[in-house]
Amino acid sequence: MTLLDLKRRHQAAQEQAAPPAHETDQIALREIEDKATGTLRQIIAAHGWPGRSLVGEIGAVAAWWIAQHATANPEFQQHALALVEEAVRAGEATPKQLAHLTDRCRIIAGQPQLYGTQFSYIQTGTPVPYAVDDPDQLDVRRAEMGLEPFDVFQVLIRTLYPPLEPPTTESTAC
Template structure:
């Protein structure tokens, strides 16, 4: 395991989450944009050097944090699509979690204007309440979610809406 790389993923993920908390509390969104851009540029270099940073390379926590940075690389949709392919291979090899693939799949599809597959992505209605974005084949949603290791859609919806 590359402990130095894992530590850097951890530092960047903590910075990512702190900036998101500040933005939600009414802070300056420019900080979040700057951090996402820096993390995306750094992750691109890591991927060029190592491929997808999976569990063997950076441990379970590091692989989780690598996914988080990729998930937040919205300003680089081409990179997210590339990472999605790498992540798919990593899941097949046991180097990444299927739930990470589900979330990034939905993120990439939503960015492309397509319906999501796993129902992980939400937007806000005019009153600021979360609502799920369109899903393909909604009658099979929970089966797809279960196969990816995700909770049923109704439970997730309650959690997203803060009604747990």
């Protein structure tokens, strides 16, 4: 199975596991994430980071996607982050990918994010950014990574991921 296939399977499982998903959908998503992470680990062990020159632009994006979503495996994510940093310097990955993976790793480690790429939906049902380190310099750091200003990005996120509908308590039985 290719990296792109794994990414597509993950995206489909994510959609299926979106609230109000059943526990079985969440389990299926974790299984797909584990399989994708295992495959990416094998590729890295054999070839190093799967950058543009090894797997093409689409494959490189898929590799980054898999690393980005390997949240059950923070040690692997940290390893992938170091490899993506090297890949950016070598022109094999993008600064945007590095920014997103950096923030994801920091959130998982309980640290504030640097680039404002990560949002939580859990408590409010509405996308809320995780804490940001030195918010006054956020847009400067974002610009250095080729990201749009945070206010523009936040509008995009809230458009793509509207608030979750609260469950209704009305009975539909006749």
